[in-house]
Amino acid sequence: MRSRIYTIIRGHFKSWYRSKSNIFWTIAFPLLLIVLFGAIFGSGSTKFDLYVQNQDLSGNVPTVLSQGYVHALNQTGAFNLHMVAAEQSDPLTFVKNDAQLHNRGQRLLVVPLGFNATVMSGKTATIQLFMDQSDQVSASLRGIVNSVTVSYAATIAGAPDNLVVQPVGIVTRNVRYIDFFIPGVIGMTLLTTGVFGAVNTNGRYRELKIIKKLATTPLSKIEWILGMVGYQMILATISLVVILFFGYAIFGVTVTIDIYTVGLVVAAALLFPGIGMVLANFVKEAESADAAANAITFPMMFLAGTFWPRETLPDIMKIIANFMPLTYVNDGLRDALIYAQPAQALTNTIIALGLAAFFIVLGSLLMNWKEE
Amino acid sequence: MSDPLAALLPGQSDRVVQVEGLSKKYGDNVAVNGISFNLTKGEVFAFLGPNGAGKTTTVEILECLRNPTGGRALVLGYDVSKRSDQAEIRKRIGVLPQDFNAIDRLTVRENIDYFGAMFKQQLDADKLIELVDLKDKRDAQFKTLSGGLKQRVGLAVSLVNDPAVVFLDEPTTGLDPRARRDVWGVIERLKGQGKTVFLTTHYMDEAEYLADIVSIIDHGQIIATGTPDQLIDTHGGKKTLIIRDAGQEGISQLPPGLPKAELRNAGDIAIPLNNGELTSILMSLAQTPLHDKEIEVRRPTLDDVFLNLTGRRVSEEGN
Ligand SMILES: Nc1ncnc2c1ncn2[C@@H]1O[C@H](COP(=O)(O)OP(=O)(O)O)[C@@H](O)[C@H]1O
Ligand SMILES: [Mg+2]
Numbered sequence: 004m005r006s007r008i009y010t011i012i013r014g015h016f017k018s019w020y021r022s023k024s025n026i027f028w029t030i031a032f033p034l035l036l037i038v039l040f041g042a043i044f045g046s047g048s049t050k051f052d053l054y055v056q057n058q059d060l061s062g063n064v065p066t067v068l069s070q071g072y073v074h075a076l077n078q079t080g081a082f083n084l085h086m087v088a089a090e091q092s093d094p095l096t097f098v099k100n101d102a103q104l105h106n107r108g109q110r111l112l113v114v115p116l117g118f119n120a121t122v123m124s125g126k127t128a129t130i131q132l133f134m135d136q137s138d139q140v141s142a143s144l145r146g147i148v149n150s151v152t153v154s155y156a157a158t159i160a161g162a163p164d165n166l167v168v169q170p171v172g173i174v175t176r177n178v179r180y181i182d183f184f185i186p187g188v189i190g191m192t193l194l195t196t197g198v199f200g201a202v203n204t205n206g207r208y209r210e211l212k213i214i215k216k217l218a219t220t221p222l223s224k225i226e227w228i229l230g231m232v233g234y235q236m237i238l239a240t241i242s243l244v245v246i247l248f249f250g251y252a253i254f255g256v257t258v259t260i261d262i263y264t265v266g267l268v269v270a271a272a273l274l275f276p277g278i279g280m281v282l283a284n285f286v287k288e289a290e291s292a293d294a295a296a297n298a299i300t301f302p303m304m305f306l307a308g309t310f311w312p313r314e315t316l317p318d319i320m321k322i323i324a325n326f327m328p329l330t331y332v333n334d335g336l337r338d339a340l341i342y343a344q345p346a347q348a349l350t351n352t353i354i355a356l357g358l359a360a361f362f363i364v365l366g367s368l369l370m371n372w373k374e375e
Numbered sequence: 376m377s378d379p380l381a382a383l384l385p386g387q388s389d390r391v392v393q394v395e396g397l398s399k400k401y402g403d404n405v406a407v408n409g410i411s412f413n414l415t416k417g418e419v420f421a422f423l424g425p426n427g428a429g430k431t432t433t434v435e436i437l438e439c440l441r442n443p444t445g446g447r448a449l450v451l452g453y454d455v456s457k458r459s460d461q462a463e464i465r466k467r468i469g470v471l472p473q474d475f476n477a478i479d480r481l482t483v484r485e486n487i488d489y490f491g492a493m494f495k496q497q498l499d500a501d502k503l504i505e506l507v508d509l510k511d512k513r514d515a516q517f518k519t520l521s522g523g524l525k526q527r528v529g530l531a532v533s534l535v536n537d538p539a540v541v542f543l544d545e546p547t548t549g550l551d552p553r554a555r556r557d558v559w560g561v562i563e564r565l566k567g568q569g570k571t572v573f574l575t576t577h578y579m580d581e582a583e584y585l586a587d588i589v590s591i592i593d594h595g596q597i598i599a600t601g602t603p604d605q606l607i608d609t610h611g612g613k614k615t616l617i618i619r620d621a622g623q624e625g626i627s628q629l630p631p632g633l634p635k636a637e638l639r640n641a642g643d644i645a646i647p648l649n650n651g652e653l654t655s656i657l658m659s660l661a662q663t664p665l666h667d668k669e670i671e672v673r674r675p676t677l678d679d680v681f682l683n684l685t686g687r688r689v690s691e692e693g694n
């Protein structure tokens with residue numbers, strides 16, 4: 004005797020791979036998005052991106068010498084300079100987010116407060132250059148910055164040693180937009196396949212009387228739900244593998260797969276079908292349940308930082324994003340796959356698992372197995 | 376299998392379904408109002424009634440899908456209201472829900488195996504496919520089938536656990552006449568195999584054609600029960616003599632002393648017949664210009680039974 008749960012999983016899975024539109028939405032569409040977004044945001048220029056924060060203000064205006072130094076950097080034509088406001092108290096974090104958003108290199112040069120005065124008094128001023136040691140362009144970039152600095156010092160004070168560039172290694176990976184985007188696409192795919200899958204198997208199957216028929220057999224509601232969740236786990240794993248493979252093959256995105264990745268996929272395969280089941284039970288007609296699923300998944304996708312970092316959202320949206328279950332899946336996947344930050348990945352995985360338990364239990368309790 | 380019914384009701388173990396004073400209320404709406412009936416082993420029993428009469432509610436109580444609000448129902452001797460008994464019932468019954476569809480993207484065979492896997496034992500899928508005449512559609516996906524074929528898949532699925540009783544809820548509703556005939560054919564085959572079948576329908580001809588016993592249900596109450604012949608004899612009214620294509624002119628040519636004739640359809644004359652009058656009427660007709668017309672005697676149908684009992688006709692839509 005074959006197990007009932009296995010039969011249900013196999014039935015869902017066959018129905019899935021025999022539907023072209025299912026294949027499209029779970030596989031082709033995410034890949035299409037990756038190519039599209041990768042192409043739009045991935046076309047870097049040949050110049051080096053360099054963030055510059057000039058802290059040496061007098062009143063609200065940069066001092067003459069500091070301004071002249073930035074100008075000299077710009078004159079080389081080697082850099083795309085991106086100015087960071089002087090009042091930005093945590094310029095490194097700002098650069099990290101902004102660079103990610105615009106797919107730029109994470110490099111920051113800080114002209115310190117008192118630059119003008121120090122140089123005028125003939126003392127040595129230190130300029131800090133934050134960049135990743137593993138940044139492929141680090142050597143050439145540092146070389147250009149050094150030579151500009153030396154010649155600028157020579158010009159203004161006749162003393163090339165008066166200005167020193169102090170390189171500061173930063174530990175963050177130089178995360179490109181595509182690295183950031185890939186986990187988001189995975190999260191998005193888990194969200195849509197989970198919610199729509201559950202709406203389909205619990206809403207449409209009800210309309211077709213398949214659930215009614217099953218309820219007259221020895222099959223129990225728990226077995227039915229386990230079958231659906233098992234199927235979702237298989238689908239989630241396939242999505243993960245396909246997207247990661249594609250990201251690696253086309254964009255060279257390398258990832259770390261660890262226990263948190265597994266935990267997050269398990270959580271997603273419970274959480275999103277759970278949400279779908281809750282929906283299917285509140286909105287009885289399959290058609291309107293579909294619309295409701297759209298209404299829930301689309302805003303969630305955008306708010307949870309699938310396409311852009313949440314830091315770029317208005318404050319009120321940031322607050323709302325905290326209530327989006329997808330936020331924790333996206334963040335957790337990024338922490339685990341890209342940033343290799345186990346501690347943060349753990350927190351997000353635990354939250355995602357908690358939400359998953361809540362929604363799958365709620366969905367199961369709400370689901371009418373017998374009487375309509 | 377131990378049979379609790381045999382212990383409870385000695386000598387009556389061939390009672391497959393026993394219903395007594397069964398009621399179901401949805402809020403204030405009384406869908407089933409104290410009905411009682413029995414279904415004996417090997418019988419095809421038809422529950423005949425218009426839409427909203429309470430057929431599905433009754434069947435689904437017997438299938439342990441809904442809880443009765445009053446009365447008692449035993450299926451194979453097990454009480455539908457007892458949790459532990461429900462598990463026993465589910466193993467032993469076959470169900471075709473009203474408007475059932477199998478899984479779209481599974482083939483006929485895969486669907487039979489799918490539902491079969493829900494039971495400990497399942498019949499051979501190929502034998503079932505043969506039974507419902509779907510051999511050449513064996514590997515076709517369900518969604519590609521016509522309505523009639525889909526319904527036959529439903530029938531096969533309902534038989535997959537070799538059930539002791541099969542519940543078919545409006546198995547031919549919405550099918551074209553040919554597809555209906557085909558489904559009837561399958562049900563006749565089940566009857567030939569000695570299966571016990573509980574059928575609901577709003578088609579009078581279906582009940583008349585298939586059923587050993589018919590219960591007519593209306594507004595949640597059973598208004599008559601019996602074999603189709605008994606029902607027709609008791610409630611159908613008189614037979615009718617029809618003279619084809621005689622027209623208005625024909626009425627004036629009728630011999631005197633006949634019951635009041637009426638004109639029907641395209642000029643047929645209909646004359647109500649009392650028992651034993653047929654020969655004398657025919658003899659007197661032979662003397663008139665109508666002697667070369669086509670003549671037939673029409674028996675009342677279950678349609679007439681329903682009309683006589685309720686004052687309404689059941690329309691095609693079942694309303
Ligand atoms: N789940 C339900 N909730 C409330 N009323 C129902 C429900 N199911 C059926 N009814 C009502 O019960 C009556 C009988 O319905 P049903 O058993 O479906 O009749 P039939 O199958 O003979 O068409 C109808 O008036 C119907 O509206
Ligand atoms: Mg019905």
